[in-house]
Amino acid sequence: MIAQRAFWERKRLEEMTAQEWESLCDGCGKCCLHKLEDEDTGELLFTNIACRYLDAGTACCTDYPNRQRNVPDCTVLRPEDVEAFHWLPDTCAYRLLAEGEPLPEWHPLVTGDPASVRQAGVSAAGRFVSEASVSEADWEEYAITWV
Numbered sequence: 001m002i003a004q005r006a007f008w009e010r011k012r013l014e015e016m017t018a019q020e021w022e023s024l025c026d027g028c029g030k031c032c033l034h035k036l037e038d039e040d041t042g043e044l045l046f047t048n049i050a051c052r053y054l055d056a057g058t059a060c061c062t063d064y065p066n067r068q069r070n071v072p073d074c075t076v077l078r079p080e081d082v083e084a085f086h087w088l089p090d091t092c093a094y095r096l097l098a099e100g101e102p103l104p105e106w107h108p109l110v111t112g113d114p115a116s117v118r119q120a121g122v123s124a125a126g127r128f129v130s131e132a133s134v135s136e137a138d139w140e141e142y143a144i145t146w147v
Helices: 018-023 064-070 079-087 093-098 136-142
Strands: 033-037 044-050
Touching (some): 044 136, 079 093
16 A cells, blocks of 8 residues: 655645644744835835744744734745745645645654754744833844854
């Protein structure tokens, strides 16, 4: 008997169930970090300033079910918005799959271990400050490049 390929290898993003879609998130928390856009070039700069609801220890939203009520401009990723995923980190499963790339070897769906994201050094956990502690006028000073 031939083993069936994993769902993310055989389904397009728009074919995935809600549970499959949610499981693509590796929990790195980088999508919850504020980004700055250069007005001249359109280049996006990541900061290490996170939404006030991002837990510093886990890099998970502390109120995920109510995130849009708490933060009206919180982005909800949807398959129909795949063309706009360029702002996601280049390690993000949604972006990688949208671009036809495989999941990284450290992704929890590949390893079976949610801790693999932190072990690989990809998680934002412990590497950001809350937006509540930084004036928006100073955000540019917090621009970073993730490795």
